[in-house]
Amino acid sequence: MEDGKLLRQYEVMLRERYFVLEQCTQNSKGKIHGYLHCYTGEEAIAAGICADLNPKDSVFSTHRAEGHLVSMGARFDRMMAESFGRVDGYGKGLGGVMHMSVPEIGLVHSNGVVGGGIGLAVGAGLAHRYRKDGGVAVAFFGDGASSHGVLYEGMNLASIWKLPVIFVLENNGFAISSPATKMISIADVARRADGFSLPGIVVDGNDLVAVYEAASTAIRRARAGEGPTFLECKTYRTRGHNEGDPQWYYRTREDVKDWEQNRDPVKRCKALLISKGLLTEEKDKAMVDAIKKELAEAVAFADASPYPGEEYLEKYVWKEQ
Amino acid sequence: MAELTYGKAIGRAIAEEMRRDPDVFVMGENVGTTGNIFKVLEGLLAEFGEERVRDTPLAEEIIINAAVGSAMAGLRPVAEIMYVDFTTFGLDALLNQASKSWFNSAGRVNCPMVLRCPQGAGPGRGSHHTNSLEAWFAHVPGLKVVLPATPADAKGLMVSAIRDDNPVVFLEHKQLYFTKGEVPDGEYSIPLGKAEIKRPGKDLTIVCYSITVHTALKAAELLQKEGIEAEVLDLRCLMPLDREAVLASVAKTKRAMVLYEAPVHYGAGGEIVTLIQQELFRDLRAPVRRIGGLHTHIAYAPNLCAAAVPTAEQVVVAARDLVGYERKA
Numbered sequence: 282m283e284d285g286k287l288l289r290q291y292e293v294m295l296r297e298r299y300f301v302l303e304q305c306t307q308n309s310k311g312k313i314h315g316y317l318h319c320y321t322g323e324e325a326i327a328a329g330i331c332a333d334l335n336p337k338d339s340v341f342s343t344h345r346a347e348g349h350l351v352s353m354g355a356r357f358d359r360m361m362a363e364s365f366g367r368v369d370g371y372g373k374g375l376g377g378v379m380h381m382s383v384p385e386i387g388l389v390h391s392n393g394v395v396g397g398g399i400g401l402a403v404g405a406g407l408a409h410r411y412r413k414d415g416g417v418a419v420a421f422f423g424d425g426a427s428s429h430g431v432l433y434e435g436m437n438l439a440s441i442w443k444l445p446v447i448f449v450l451e452n453n454g455f456a457i458s459s460p461a462t463k464m465i466s467i468a469d470v471a472r473r474a475d476g477f478s479l480p481g482i483v484v485d486g487n488d489l490v491a492v493y494e495a496a497s498t499a500i501r502r503a504r505a506g507e508g509p510t511f512l513e514c515k516t517y518r519t520r521g522h523n524e525g526d527p528q529w530y531y532r533t534r535e536d537v538k539d540w541e542q543n544r545d546p547v548k549r550c551k552a553l554l555i556s557k558g559l560l561t562e563e564k565d566k567a568m569v570d571a572i573k574k575e576l577a578e579a580v581a582f583a584d585a586s587p588y589p590g591e592e593y594l595e596k597y598v599w600k601e602q
Numbered sequence: 603m604a605e606l607t608y609g610k611a612i613g614r615a616i617a618e619e620m621r622r623d624p625d626v627f628v629m630g631e632n633v634g635t636t637g638n639i640f641k642v643l644e645g646l647l648a649e650f651g652e653e654r655v656r657d658t659p660l661a662e663e664i665i666i667n668a669a670v671g672s673a674m675a676g677l678r679p680v681a682e683i684m685y686v687d688f689t690t691f692g693l694d695a696l697l698n699q700a701s702k703s704w705f706n707s708a709g710r711v712n713c714p715m716v717l718r719c720p721q722g723a724g725p726g727r728g729s730h731h732t733n734s735l736e737a738w739f740a741h742v743p744g745l746k747v748v749l750p751a752t753p754a755d756a757k758g759l760m761v762s763a764i765r766d767d768n769p770v771v772f773l774e775h776k777q778l779y780f781t782k783g784e785v786p787d788g789e790y791s792i793p794l795g796k797a798e799i800k801r802p803g804k805d806l807t808i809v810c811y812s813i814t815v816h817t818a819l820k821a822a823e824l825l826q827k828e829g830i831e832a833e834v835l836d837l838r839c840l841m842p843l844d845r846e847a848v849l850a851s852v853a854k855t856k857r858a859m860v861l862y863e864a865p866v867h868y869g870a871g872g873e874i875v876t877l878i879q880q881e882l883f884r885d886l887r888a889p890v891r892r893i894g895g896l897h898t899h900i901a902y903a904p905n906l907c908a909a910a911v912p913t914a915e916q917v918v919v920a921a922r923d924l925v926g927y928e929r930k931a
Contacts, residue, residue: 339675373708382707389674389711394698399700400664404671404679411627411653411677418671431694434664440658597705598743600712600767 325546329492341398342391398428425456445503486514630682666692701744758792793841821917866894888927
């Protein structure tokens with residue numbers, strides 16, 4: 282990963298981190314009334330996977346979508362407005378915090394249904410292959426979704442048709458409260474890719490460089506027409522399944538603290554950048570300050586935006602012919 | 603005009619659209635080398651090749667998902683599920699993804715796809731190849747539901763379904779595949795949501811679609827011998843529903859029944875009867891009837907298969923009741 286890209290993607294991680302934390306603040310004020318699933322602790326995956334993607338690619342996100350949205354270049358103000366359910370949000374308040382679609386940046390769809398985007402990404406991969414446009418489709422999903430049948434039907438189809446699809450498993454260890462160790466019959470889900478004749482690669486999902494290198498190879502392979510790749514990114518979400526999750530019945534504060542202190546992807550990347558002489562504390566603070574300023578403006582934008590009028594309820598059921 | 607079967611008319615519509623628009627392609631189980639098990643797509647593989655006529659694994663969940671995803675990415679898939687019964691494997695893609703993408707994105711991502719499925723009763727198949735699920739699909743906001751009865755309609759409606767920018771569920775009755783009819787030459791389309799009077803009459807309206815259009819036409823023939831003139835109104839689509847055509851016909855005849863093959867309860871009949879009674883209550887000379895299939899499954903035994911679905915004789919009896927109904931103040 283070359284230095285300029287490393288620094289840029291570190292900034293993307295900061296943007297992911299601070300956007301989500303601002304959403305949490307707004308949630309605690311009652312301004313975000315929907316289920317808020319925080320990506321905190323998993324930022325390196327989105328930043329690493331999306332680094333070499335462009336708006337002509339097709340990303341399918343999950344209920345934990347903000348990291349992917351930010352990494353593809355979604356605007357803070359329109360995302361915040363959508364989180365507030367306001368008319369200036371990406372979905373005019375109809376879709377909400379789990380369902381943002383920003384096709385102009387390559388983020389086709391995010392999904393409230395666990396596993397709901399996997400098969401759609403396979404279809405988008407088919408579209409890229411069909412048009413021979415060099416595009417890549419990416420399916421993000423979690424360890425809970427990895428137990429869905431559609432993943433295995435999708436891997437098979439993507440493999441036999443050599444579709445440019447990257448299956449990105451964000452294995453954060455828990456499906457709400459159910460530990461992956463109890464719910465999944467294999468330690469590394471990526472090994473299942475062997476059964477579908479596609480590369481299955483396990484990476485440290487909290488290491489931006491590791492995720493990027495694996496993604497970069499997978500993307501090159503897909504663009505070259507060599508077919509799909511399965512990437513399993515091992516990570517840990519350091520906030521609850523959603524805000525308000527009474528999480529201490531299924532994991533301990535000590536575990537979370539250990540991940541936050543010793544394996545946090547943002548801290549690790551910052552340390553790497555400083556050791557390489559690419560970042561100073563002052564420069565880091567300046568980046569964070571700029572992000573916080575942009576966030577304050579995004580909150581003001583969302584606050585100023587009205588709720589959608591009732592006419593929107595039936596306006597977008599069908600596309601007019 | 604050329605005489606074509608219902609199945610071949612559908613195949614011809616798809617082939618013509620594939621020639622016109624390179625984004626249109628076909629996928630499904632045994633659609634290529636077999637040309638689909640009812641031979642609807644025969645010849646397409648030879649003409650268009652494997653990229654555009656894609657045989658899939660027997661995996662309905664990914665067939666529907668891949669169709670939806672490719673449509674969201676801008677293609678126009680015509681996907682097939684071999685029997686409507688197997689759509690259940692992929693219903694998330696249809697009712698949570700395809701139908702909601704335009705809504706959730708407030709007009710950013712649409713899903714221009716056609717999902718073709720044979721449905722309906724047929725002898726020797728038992729209950730897993732004979733469901734009639736149109737009311738399920740029509741109940742989902744965002745889906746359009748088409749049920750042609752004749753070869754000419756099947757062709758013109760398929761053209762419109764492929765050109766539509768929304769997800770369309772195109773339900774073909776398996777008993778109609780080898781029925782023949784005149785099909786206009788050249789390119790033509792029939793708009794979705796436009797009913798057609800298949801036989802005019804003044805004494806009562808039989809609102810029907812798909813195979814029951816033929817049941818109604820047979821009954822109308824029998825009724826004519828008794829001096830009762832039944833109007834046969836073929837809806838052709840359940841969604842959008844041609845409310846105006848239903849109301850115009852019943853306003854004229856003042857008596858109506860709704861006829862469909864699916865299990866009678868919670869089916870399309872309830873919807874259409876409600877429409878008529880709400881809008882035309884004062885004009886009606888008799889309560890609106892609905893005749894559907896028995897609220898059971900389609901059995902293997904041929905006599906039971908036949909007994910589960912409405913017959914022309916049942917329609918005749920109901921029509922006599924409607925016409926003879928004495929309205930008391």
